[in-house]
Amino acid sequence: MTKVNLIANGPLIVVGEHTVTYPDGSSEVKVTRASYCRCGKSSNLPFCDGRHKGE
Ligand code: FES
Structure with missing residues (x-):
C-alpha cells in the first residue's frame, strides 16, 4: 500500500510505488x-x- 505523509511546514512524503507525471507530460x-x-x-x-x- 502506498502511504502519503504530510510533514508540518515541510514536504509531502510518499512511501511506496507511485508514478510522478511532470508538466511536460x-x-x-x-x-x-x-x-x-x-x-x-x-x-x-x-x-x-x-x-x-x-x-
Ligand atoms: S518542502 Fe522542503 S524544500 Fe520545500
Missing part, C-alpha cells in the same frame, strides 16, 4: 520513497531539498 516511477516540496523553495523541484528549514 513525461513520467517517472518511484518504487520506494520520495519527498515532494510543498514550500516552493527547493532547487530540485518537485523534490524537497531541505530548504524549507530556512537558512
